Amino acid sequence: MMATETQHTQHKIKSSLKFQSFLGKALTTLLLALGAVLVITPLLFMISTSLKSRNQLRASPPPLIPWASTTAQVNGKDEPLFEVDLDDQTRELALIQNKPGGMGVFVDPANPAAQYELKIEEQTPVRHVELHWENYAEALTSVPFDRYLLNTLIVVFASMLGMLISCSIVAYGFSRFRARWLNILFVLLLSTIMLPSQVTLIPIYILFQKIGWVDTLLPLIIPAFFANAYDVFLLRQFFMTIPLELDDAAKIDGANPFQTLLFIMLPQARPALVAVGIFHFLWAWNNFYEPLIYLHSRENWTVAIGLQTFDALYSVNTHLIMAASVVMVIPPILLFFFAQRIFTQGVVISGVKG
Amino acid sequence: MIASLYFSFTKYNIIDPPTWIGLRNYQRMLFEDPLFWHSLQRTLYYAALALPLGLLFGLFLAILLNQKIPGVNLWRTAYFLPSVVAGVAVSLLFVRLFNPRVGLINPFLMSIGIENPPGWMNDPNWSIPTLVIMSLWGVGGGMIIYLAGLQGIPTALYEAAKIDGAGTWHRFRHVTIPMITPVIFYNLVMGLIGSFQYFTEVYVATSGNGGPLRSTLVYNLYLYQNAFKYFEMGYASSLAWFLLLLTLVATLLVFRSSPFWVFYEGEVRK
Numbered sequence: 001m002m003a004t005e006t007q008h009t010q011h012k013i014k015s016s017l018k019f020q021s022f023l024g025k026a027l028t029t030l031l032l033a034l035g036a037v038l039v040i041t042p043l044l045f046m047i048s049t050s051l052k053s054r055n056q057l058r059a060s061p062p063p064l065i066p067w068a069s070t071t072a073q074v075n076g077k078d079e080p081l082f083e084v085d086l087d088d089q090t091r092e093l094a095l096i097q098n099k100p101g102g103m104g105v106f107v108d109p110a111n112p113a114a115q116y117e118l119k120i121e122e123q124t125p126v127r128h129v130e131l132h133w134e135n136y137a138e139a140l141t142s143v144p145f146d147r148y149l150l151n152t153l154i155v156v157f158a159s160m161l162g163m164l165i166s167c168s169i170v171a172y173g174f175s176r177f178r179a180r181w182l183n184i185l186f187v188l189l190l191s192t193i194m195l196p197s198q199v200t201l202i203p204i205y206i207l208f209q210k211i212g213w214v215d216t217l218l219p220l221i222i223p224a225f226f227a228n229a230y231d232v233f234l235l236r237q238f239f240m241t242i243p244l245e246l247d248d249a250a251k252i253d254g255a256n257p258f259q260t261l262l263f264i265m266l267p268q269a270r271p272a273l274v275a276v277g278i279f280h281f282l283w284a285w286n287n288f289y290e291p292l293i294y295l296h297s298r299e300n301w302t303v304a305i306g307l308q309t310f311d312a313l314y315s316v317n318t319h320l321i322m323a324a325s326v327v328m329v330i331p332p333i334l335l336f337f338f339a340q341r342i343f344t345q346g347v348v349i350s351g352v353k354g
Numbered sequence: 355m356i357a358s359l360y361f362s363f364t365k366y367n368i369i370d371p372p373t374w375i376g377l378r379n380y381q382r383m384l385f386e387d388p389l390f391w392h393s394l395q396r397t398l399y400y401a402a403l404a405l406p407l408g409l410l411f412g413l414f415l416a417i418l419l420n421q422k423i424p425g426v427n428l429w430r431t432a433y434f435l436p437s438v439v440a441g442v443a444v445s446l447l448f449v450r451l452f453n454p455r456v457g458l459i460n461p462f463l464m465s466i467g468i469e470n471p472p473g474w475m476n477d478p479n480w481s482i483p484t485l486v487i488m489s490l491w492g493v494g495g496g497m498i499i500y501l502a503g504l505q506g507i508p509t510a511l512y513e514a515a516k517i518d519g520a521g522t523w524h525r526f527r528h529v530t531i532p533m534i535t536p537v538i539f540y541n542l543v544m545g546l547i548g549s550f551q552y553f554t555e556v557y558v559a560t561s562g563n564g565g566p567l568r569s570t571l572v573y574n575l576y577l578y579q580n581a582f583k584y585f586e587m588g589y590a591s592s593l594a595w596f597l598l599l600l601t602l603v604a605t606l607l608v609f610r611s612s613p614f615w616v617f618y619e620g621e622v623r624k
Contacts, residue, residue, distance in 0.1 A: 061461030286441035
């Protein structure tokens with residue numbers, strides 16, 4: 001008797017706990033879903049705006065679906081169609097004239113002779129989805145977008161190569177050679193992460209100015225060959241996890257340190273190299289400051305600069321600017337979806353240990 | 355760096371060789387240039403809003419996304435996505451979203467009963483908060499770091515706390531929070547450095563002039579204007595050195611405060 005009673009209460013507590021956790025999960029999911037709608041809406045707005053015509057842009061509030069009002073020809077002119085309730089039946093009539101007091105003159109396009117004067121507000125406009133894909137073609141050809149894209153790709157991949165080469169050599173040094181001053185040097189290197197880039201930017205700019213590299217892509221590529229603290233740190237952390245026995249085996253086989261790096265370390269560190277490569281791609285693709293100060297003439301611009309200038313000149317062409325923006329965000333988004341796992345892992349390596 | 359320090363004591367417009375003017379640049383910066391103080395104040399205002407809100411939102415989202423709920427990977431993707439597209443395109447998008455006439459935000463606010471929604475980027479009092487909201491959209495980057503931290507907390511700690519009779523709140527307060535403080539610390543330092551160097555979004559959103567009425571003329575934008583618009587390399591170098599000093603002091607303060615609130619597992623309690 002006692003036993004069953006305890007069991008009963010236990011069961012009750014358990015089920016109430018279960019209910020509580022169910023409620024908690026439902027609330028969490030609801031909250032997350034609401035937030036996700038908020039987060040994703042701007043992207044949808046961008047896509048929808050990029051597909052609208054200049055006329056469709058005038059609608060306020062701007063609908064997320066690119067509606068356009070359906071029209072019909074009346075006496076050779078396109079007039080907007082409305083759904084009108086007349087004598088208990090719904091007919092599609094065209095609005096041909098606005099009258100004071102919010103009234104309008106409606107006619108049946110098939111029979112324009114019969115006119116009806118009705119309040120415009122009470123009628124439902126007939127609309128259909130209208131997508132202007134040609135905005136993309138227009139946006140990409142009204143500026144030399146292919147040129148910008150080519151420049152950006154040159155900068156992104158050339159600097160990525162430089163970064164990977166220089167950072168893995170430096171990281172290899174820090175992970176495998178032992179000396180007291182090396183530790184001090186490493187701390188010094190890490191502290192440069194904190195340094196505002198503006199401090200070094202001005203002398204570097206003056207240097208590039210003196211050797212005539214301003215307004216070429218070189219200032220965006222060459223510095224990457226001199227390693228950077230962040231990626232060196234990331235790679236060093238990864239190299240530290242590679243067993244020293246592998247180095248010893250290579251040494252016994254007669255490999256010099258450089259060969260060890262090339263044939264032992266780098267193949268082992270492939271996940272880390274891919275991760276820093278992807279982060280570098282994102283950074284270089286979105287980078288704005290350096291291209292802004294170094295690239296002056298139009299044919300040298302990167303996509304980021306080209307887009308900003310496009311906006312500064314033609315900011316009324318919202319639909320075209322949004323189309324170009326969509327094109328600009330597609331590569332990072334694609335990269336993210338293909339390499340989602342690497343994103344979260346890469347962050348684990350770099351983030352928590354900091 | 356040394357070169358930059360040297361330039362900060364000179365008058366230098368790139369074309370003519372630099373001339374040594376001693377502390378004149380610093381004197382001008384601190385005592386004669388109201389825009390220096392103005393831009394500093396704008397930056398601190400931005401940081402004071404964006405930093406705590408970003409930390410809180412990031413942590414809050416990470417905690418929600420750390421629950422076992424259906425479709426959790428989908429939600430994580432949705433929240434992380436904005437942080438990969440950051441940059442020019444995002445600023446252009448938000449300027450339009452917040453546009454009082456053709457944007458999406460004000461009609462929505464009006465539809466839920468707010469009669470006089472702010473003018474956002476058109477209103478000097480609202481421009482910095484608008485930029486802060488824009489920065490919160492990209493909070494997913496910090497969130498994913500918190501998430502990694504949350505997942506690194508050993509479940510044994512939660513079980514032990516449960517056996518000791520700790521409820522959900524106590525487990526959160528005495529296990530989750532202390533264990534996550536190193537990550538909060540990391541995000542705080544990174545966010546601090548980032549908000550002092552805030553530039554791209556504000557440049558794009560205001561076409562580089564820090565408007566309206568200079569209300570978004572943040573420090574780094576002012577530095578850029580001096581260096582690459584007016585070519586006052588000497589003065590810009592002084593500004594850069596002041597920024598370095600400011601970053602160092604602020605980071606040092608955060609590091610100094612860390613023993614009081616950051617908990618490291620390997621550390622022996624004094």
